[in-house]
Amino acid sequence: MKKILMSIAALIVCFGAAGTAMAENLITGAGATFPYPLYAKWAFEYQKKSGVKINYQSIGSGGGIKQIKAKTVDFGASDAPLTAKDLQASGLVQFPMAIGGVVPVINVKGINAGQLKLTPDVLADLYLGKITKWNDKKIADLNAGVTLPDDTITVVHRSDGSGTTWIFTNYLDKVSREWHDKAGFGTAVNWPAGVGGKGNEGVATYVKRIKNTIGYVEYAYALQNKLVHSRLQNKEKAFVEPSMESFTAAAAGADWKNTPGYAVVLTDQPGKNSWPIAGATFVIVHEKPEKCDNAGAVLGFLDWAYKNGADMAKSLDYVPIPKPVYEVMEGTWRKEITCNGQPLWK
Numbered sequence: 001m002k003k004i005l006m007s008i009a010a011l012i013v014c015f016g017a018a019g020t021a022m023a024e025n026l027i028t029g030a031g032a033t034f035p036y037p038l039y040a041k042w043a044f045e046y047q048k049k050s051g052v053k054i055n056y057q058s059i060g061s062g063g064g065i066k067q068i069k070a071k072t073v074d075f076g077a078s079d080a081p082l083t084a085k086d087l088q089a090s091g092l093v094q095f096p097m098a099i100g101g102v103v104p105v106i107n108v109k110g111i112n113a114g115q116l117k118l119t120p121d122v123l124a125d126l127y128l129g130k131i132t133k134w135n136d137k138k139i140a141d142l143n144a145g146v147t148l149p150d151d152t153i154t155v156v157h158r159s160d161g162s163g164t165t166w167i168f169t170n171y172l173d174k175v176s177r178e179w180h181d182k183a184g185f186g187t188a189v190n191w192p193a194g195v196g197g198k199g200n201e202g203v204a205t206y207v208k209r210i211k212n213t214i215g216y217v218e219y220a221y222a223l224q225n226k227l228v229h230s231r232l233q234n235k236e237k238a239f240v241e242p243s244m245e246s247f248t249a250a251a252a253g254a255d256w257k258n259t260p261g262y263a264v265v266l267t268d269q270p271g272k273n274s275w276p277i278a279g280a281t282f283v284i285v286h287e288k289p290e291k292c293d294n295a296g297a298v299l300g301f302l303d304w305a306y307k308n309g310a311d312m313a314k315s316l317d318y319v320p321i322p323k324p325v326y327e328v329m330e331g332t333w334r335k336e337i338t339c340n341g342q343p344l345w346k
Helices: 004-008 036-049 061-069 084-090 120-128 137-142 163-175 176-184 201-211 217-226 244-253 292-309 310-315 321-338
Strands: 014-015 028-031 052-058 075-078 093-107 153-157 193-196 213-218 231-233 279-285
Touching: 004 231, 014 075, 028 061, 028 292, 036 052, 036 093, 036 217, 036 292, 036 310, 052 292, 052 310, 061 075, 061 163, 061 217, 061 279, 084 093, 093 163, 093 217, 093 244, 093 292, 093 321, 120 137, 120 153, 120 163, 120 176, 120 231, 153 201, 163 176, 163 279, 176 231, 193 201, 201 213, 213 217, 244 279, 292 321
Parallel strands: 028 052, 028 075, 153 193, 153 213
Antiparallel strands: 014 052, 075 279, 093 213, 093 279
């Protein structure tokens, strides 16, 4: 996988759709870093099937939303779902491409993956700057038998507008009244404590290199960078580990069909096996795109990804969108996306 990512570091790859011809054979997209490992893998496989190129810039959800609204790209990508009101005002359509999880990751000497347990209030207190030492009583009481150093904690967060941040802070906002009052949630917030890293990549690199840190990244980045994740107590008071199974459990009750704009939020979901910081990642396109061929090619690639990319998603610990759900999405394409007054997807 590392070789694949390196070979497409700029993610300039070949996508396409049958019967589509585009000026300069180029499609552009920008946005979320959360799904980058998955999009890269899909792109690497799909490029063998087409001569159409796409340049996807992994710049964060906030940047992706700005660029698709400004019509400077053919599609945007975000982990922070736009509201139905915002979609309508901007003439946009969004739909989920996969489900994953945001995980707390640490770099503490002697502690292995899944060994450290955290509760919602302790995680919130860490990011509020109220817990500053690893051997703080609140952490120690949860982790009997784990050697915790008397070292100062460095809290790492995203410095850019980020859907991963939206998911993470949405969770903190739900589980901590103090966090709700002081910071709230969004693609960017006024962080009470910590230092910033750009993108999931930046946070992962920071945590990997600097001792006594805690950060949050999409699970695939934790795996690829061999970062140590924590266990986290969920809504049912069970301590769970991040995995495709726990992400699936969190998404089990999602009602995509009846949620306006498909803006389903999967944080702090019920279920004994549910990972509490799960979320979907979305692609955003215009209802009435100006470049018909480009827009058709984007939908052609996404259709291929829905139908052929499930095993690749699972291999990276993302939950693929189930067939009944993506069939609903493609029904929306037919009804809502038009070019020159004609349905773009048939």
